[in-house]
Amino acid sequence: MRVRLAVEPETLSPVSYSDAGALQILNLLFQSLLSADLADNQIKPYLAADLPQVERLDSVSLFTYQIREEASWTNGSPVTAADVAFTLKVLKAPLLNNEFLKPQVQFIQDIRLDSSNAKRFTFVCEGYSPEMELLTGDFFILPAYLFDPEALLQPLEVAALTGSLSELENNSDLKAFAARFNSPAYGHSTRVLQGSGGYLLESWENGKYLTLKRKSDWWGNNLPDAPYLSANPERISFQLIPDNTTALMALRSRQLDVLDNIEAAEFNELRQEEDFLKEYAMYSPDAYEFIYAGINTRLPKLSDKRTRQAIAHLLDVKSMIKVSQQNYATPTVGPVPPSLKAYYNNKLTPYSLHQKKAMELLSSAGWQREQDGWFQEINGNREQLTLEVNYRAGSSNYENAAIIFQQSAAAVGIPVQVQAMENSLLSQNLKAHDFEMFFRSLSGNPFVLNFQPLLHSDFAGKGGRNVTGFGTPESDNVLDAINKADTPEVKAKLLKRLQEILYDEAAFISLYYLKDRLAVHRRFGNVKVSGLKPNYDVSAFTLKE
Incomplete structure (x- = not known):
């Protein structure tokens, strides 16, 4: 594979x-x-x-x-x-x-x-x-x-x-x-990274590939009560291809058996190609992955939530979905999937482009509009409202979101610089709190909605996963209570309140949930496709007769 x-x-x-x-x-x-x-x-x-x-x-x-x-x-x-x-x-x-x-x-x-x-x-x-x-x-x-x-x-x-x-x-x-x-x-370490699963890490060539080898006598083979325990492919080669265009070329040249996260426009093109469809099956399950914007609340110029709310009103989510996803996505008000109707707060309206509202919020936060931008006296210094937006290089999802935001912000006089960077450097900067704003995605599942590591103030220190610095005494209490809720009704009430707080604080701004888009070579059977990451179970694949 x-x-x-x-x-x-x-x-x-x-x-x-x-x-x-x-x-x-x-x-x-x-x-x-x-x-x-x-x-x-x-x-x-x-x-x-x-x-x-x-x-x-x-x-x-x-x-x-x-x-x-x-x-x-x-x-x-x-x-x-x-x-x-x-x-x-x-x-x-x-x-x-x-x-x-x-x-x-x-x-x-x-x-x-x-x-x-x-x-x-x-x-x-x-x-x-x-x-x-x-x-x-x-x-x-x-x-x-x-x-x-x-x-x-x-x-x-x-x-x-x-x-x-x-x-x-x-x-x-x-x-x-x-x-x-x-x-x-x-x-x-190939020596230490050995578990009870059906595969061993055979080799890891930095920047190129990771190869897994099936255990010859794995205990999970042929358990009558657990046919879902599988290790069918003899080898699984994970080819490192950061660039989406290069990955698509590898798929078209039949060098890949599976490709997920296909760009929406290319996915639609592939669905029209008869020769390709003879060899590959196409799938688009609802995913439990969402795109979000993060704002560094620790910076004085971004510490007022009205400033962050103004930025949120410059996020043209509909355009982002149309351009990046060809409408294979659903706007959201928070990190709870809209498909989880019992827990999703449908009383809130997803943030959308509203330039007039953004300017009103900036004024109320103390910013003054001048000929060349928005200015405010902060800690004794005259400061202009500018933003640098970071995102992972090689992803058109983030790049399109950043450029669309840049254009919307420019229309109201906010200069925005967009900066792609290698993923490990981006992670390092976020954990060190060395950023202003970023676009990223998060994956989850419908079974556990534990947002403590991302949103609780206990995890807001350097190196912690709460990189935006979001957190209020109430939100911390709500996050604690969510994990202790003993009924679905109590949990639903708490999750809806958390979404309200997140929406109001506008530090961790959920934009839209994705549909995944993947292609699998038709020579394989037993293909399990799901909205749960990684959207398919490669260990289950079998070769058709």
Whole structure:
């Protein structure tokens, strides 16, 4: 199988990965207890033998799992509850690069191992919410024998990793483990990056490709109760092709078997080409991915929300969708998909181009319109309202959005400079808070709506994922409460309030949800196409007779 990879992963660490391409590869190397089957978008047991048994008590809930008897690591040793306990320690301990996943497991207070069954265990969880059934099983399980051969984390207790962890920061064993685990080499190591999945990372040629090789005797083959566990292609080659035009040329010349994220205009052209359609099938599922604009609220000139609201009213979302997506997209008021009708706030109207309103907001924020732009006295200095907008190079989605915004802003006297940059540099600048405004996309799923890492003020420090600095006491409380909501009705009310706050603060501005557009060579069968990333399950593909 030859698959295009648009962005080279910064790391394949199962704990600190940061992009969709890395996640797609990790799903082939490692497994979680539960996952979604892309054939029907239903949550099913993967490493687990079944969905967890749930027992609700007064202040805690218990989730008991049994790991599949067949489940084993690359060296043939069994996957056990001890590996799950080790993984929890890695996700919860201080000093480790675990900020991305740490909030998702905060509610797990402890793990109880069954002394009579090495594959059985119980999570002790704070409170209860319906999402916990998925969240308790939605992280990659790590092999302790590979990640911690010296058993440095073995003395730590999971129960001790809740609350204040300052004392542990001086733990010599933890510091030694962190020094190795956090090293860039760890996230690139073919020796360490071996999980319970059906594939091994065979080679990684920086800037060119990553190749995965099927395990010869993988335990997941031919399980009668789990046909969705698959590892069919012998090799999967992820070809690094950042530029969309180059990727399309590779598809047309039959050098790729799968291409997703096809530009809308080219997708429409391909649908008209009879010769191409004889060899490739075309799909356009609704995706759980949205384009958004981020504004650095820490900058004095952008600290007033009325200034940010004015900028939001210069985002011509309809034109962006028409030009970039050929209308394969849906405007949104926030990071909740409009298709999730119970949780989407349909009382709000998506931001759209409204130049008069933008100028009124600028005036109310203290900006004065002069012949050559908008000016204001800030901290004793006369400052002009200008913007630099950053986006990932090689994506026409972001480039078109930036240029359309640049034109709309120019019409009201705001000079905008657009700057494409390599993805790793953009990520570095955002984490260092070295930016004014940017366009990016985020992928999610309909099962878990946990926005804490992106929007909570606890994650707004340098290096954190809340790069815009968004956060109010109310929004922090709402984000905390969303993860603890024990009924869909309570959760819906909280999510709608979060969307209202985001809309009003205009720091993290959701623009539109995408439809994916992909082509798959017709020589393959068992093609599962879904709105869930990566939109297809490459491990399931079979060759037709």
